[in-house]
Amino acid sequence: MNTPLIVTEQIRDLAVAEIADLSAPELACLLDDLGTQKAALRCIEDKLDAALDRRYGARAGQCRAEAGKDTGTVRFDDNGFVVIADLPKRVKWDQDRLRHAAEIIRQSWGDDPADYVKIKLDVAEAAFANWPRPVRELFLPARTVETGKPSYRIENQGGAR
Incomplete structure (x- = not known):
């Protein structure tokens, strides 16, 4: 595999017309780089979501139980920060x-x-x-x-x- 011709950081200051004038190989590199960055961000987001649920899931569940609800938003304090935990309701009908x-x-x-x-x-x-x-x-x-x-x-x- 060859060295990338161009990466997404290089296009931040380019106008759309300048990007459109790039060669097909440069555009292909941009699409590949963007796909790689999106996958990496999805992985980070999944890990962070799992960590937040591990840290706050039980407490949020307890707050919901005390409020007499199974789903929805609850708020509680953690060391001077307000944690807002939402468990959306997803209803499906047969x-x-x-x-x-x-x-x-x-x-x-x-x-x-x-x-x-x-x-x-x-x-x-x-x-x-x-x-x-x-x-x-x-x-x-x-x-x-x-x-x-x-x-x-x-x-x-x-x-x-």
């Missing part, structure tokens, strides 16, 4: 059971399930592309296509840099 409950509300109770649950219709893009033309045309007015953030990869065709 879709089949929700559909069943919605049908009971509709059929047995005579109520509108939309008063209790969100009902989201969705179409798989691969299915849409394979539908017969009249079906696609029927659904086309309900379809909006948006784009995400562009991303690029640069790979050396020969494998060496």
